[in-house]
Amino acid sequence: MKDKSIPIVPAQGSPRDLASGLAANTVNYGDKEFALFLRRAFIKGAGYSEEDLHRPIVGIVNTHSDFNPCHGNAPGLVEAVKRGVMLEGALPMVFPTISLHESFAAPTSLYLRNLMAMDTEEMIRAQPMDAVVLLGGCDKTLPAQIMGALSAGRPFVVLPTGPMLSSSWRGQRVGACTDCRRLWADFRAGRLTQAQIDEANNQLVPSVGTCSVMGTASTMACIIEAMGLSVEGAASAPAVSAERLRVGERTGTVAAELARSGKVLSITQGHVDNALRVLLAVGGSTNALVHLAAMVGRVGLSLSSTRFNALAAKTPVLVDLKPGGQGYMPDFHEAGGMPRLMREMRGILDPDPLTVWGQPIGQCIETADDFPQTVIRAVSNPIYPAEGLKMLHGNLAPNGAVIKPVAASAALLQHEGRAIVFNGLEDLAFRIDDPELDVRADDVLVLRGIGPIAAGMPEAGLIPIPKKLAAQGVKDMVRISDGRMSGTAFGTIVLHISPEAAAGGPLARVRDGDRIRLDVKAGTIDVLVEPSQWSAREPASLPTLPAERGFGWLHSSQVTQAESGCDFRFLQGPSASPVSP
Helix, strand or coil: CCCCCCCEEECCCCCCCCCCHHHCCCCCCCCHHHHHHHHHHHHHCCCCCCCHHHCCEEEEEECCCCCCHHHCCHHHHHHHHHHHHHHCCCEEEEEECCCCCCCCCCCCHHHHHHHHHHHHHHHHHHCCCCEEEEEECCCCHHHHHHHHHHHHCCCEEEEECCECCCEEECCEEECCCHHHHHHHHHHHCCCCCHHHHHHHHCCCCCCCCECCCCCHHHHHHHHHHHCCCCCCCCCCCCCCCHHHHHHHHHHHHHHHHHHHHCEEECCCHHHHHHHHHHHHHCCCCCHHHHHHHHHHHCCCCCCCHHHHHHHHCCCCECECECCCCCECHHHHHHCCHHHHHHHHCCCCCCCCCECCCCCEHHHHHHCCCCCCCCCECCCCCCCECCCCCEEEEECCEEEEEEECHHHCCHHHCEEEEEEEEEEHHHHHHHHCCCCCCCCCCCCEEEEECCCHHHHCCCCCCCCCCCHHHHCCCCCCCEEEECCCCCCCCCCCEEEEEECCHHHCCHHHHCCCCCEEEEECCCCEEEECCCHHHHHHCCCCCCCCCCCCCHHHHHHHHHECCHHHCCCEHHHCCCCCCCCCC
16 A cells, blocks of 8 residues: 655744744743743753753653663663764753563553553653653553654654573573563473572573563564664664664664654554554564554554454564564574565565655665575565464454464364353462363363453463463463463463453353354354353453552543553544555
8 A cells, every 4th residue: 555645744843943942841930931041040050051952952761760671771772862862963851751561560561551651741742852762662661652752743763672682591592581481381380390490580581671582572663663663773683782772873863853853753554554564574462463553543543453364364474583483583683683574575565654764664675685594584485474463353352352373373273162261360370270170171261351441451361271281281272361461472372352351341251161162264253152142141240450549540441442552542542444455
């Protein structure tokens, strides 16, 4: 599809107008000149000169936190960005926002993503800056920042913190977090001792940075580069590399140019289609669909499951990285990263959408280097022929669900089995390893009550294999839920079932012993219960998050379902009809 709209529009004002630079967004004392006088006086207390204060301003969002090792390199990146900004004659101003790490933010970082988006939007709006650099990395931070920046309407460029290195343990190459899950499953099954799993724990995360596989963090970084929201190479340069710092400097340079031009990139359907194509080609995270829906929802666009499946049917998986392949993100970078991947995909990507620096994305594709490597395949020689991700519908998921076939067991992609139902995470934890649990390898494990309203939609969809089956060598089963799973995970797992059980979705009516049929080829997920019996059933009573006050109250009253990105209703842009294929 060729995008014929005009994707760049001027922001209000220019760096020479009173509405720009230090004069923007002055506090309202009823005297604008005094407000600017006061602001200049205070900022000079930090050592700035009058000459400094007449330059265009680039804000730099600093999400460094001791609770966020994915952002452990942020201080060095901030300095690199500042260098790039100053080399272009602009003034860098660093400011903090919320920082989220999946392993440290309870009950789940998705629950807090919208709060981070609100923080980002309001701080961009409130403070004087002509452009902003969004510095983030761990799963939910990049989409949160982009959601906020799109709503704020200021020029922005994204700087991911970058992936960590891989490591080795007992002769195996390992890295977070696919190998974390693989080794933990071996430990649960009794194939590793306590001493061995403790030893492995020391090796799985060898440096700061985001997960070293094609999990959600790396998937989002790739999508963002494909959309032209970051500079070339930003998705893959390792967090602790010199190249990552050079990426930071280039980002600062672009941000300074944006501050001068005042041009805001308008996200179009061409950007969205390219993002979806790249998501499919990298064998990316199912979480990316939730985040992308939230991002584009801020500008009035939406994701159509019909359109997505049509794109998926024609897009091969080309990147050989875990969890769907063998390699790690440093391998992807050495193979040429996103520029090389998009070069291989040039026949199926839309070349017309503009980047934040004003050039069509097709121009970037044509300049990528071509050299021998094995990580990024040609379209004619894919890792997986098509449909690395697929959206499903059926009487269990009227509004949709998703599965990642590239990370599933081929023998289970068409499967029928009896349901074993768990009502929320506490019930799962209490019963899943009970030796008396009536469960077989061909059953379908059902976990409900972990959707956005009920539990903030945690990454609990990777339901563990019951210990007694794991000990027998069972490594995969069909598992379904209204929650999410980590982008680093693998298995035959149906996620994001919508509406969720707590919102009155059909999943709330499933009982132990019901027959459930999964048919990925047909794109369906159904419960096989006689209609009159089904309609007569009472839905299960499920636990939900506390919602009496504060953010919990706001979340419970405003959060949308997965197909709308789990954003807050009052933050979404003007509604737009999904685009047909």
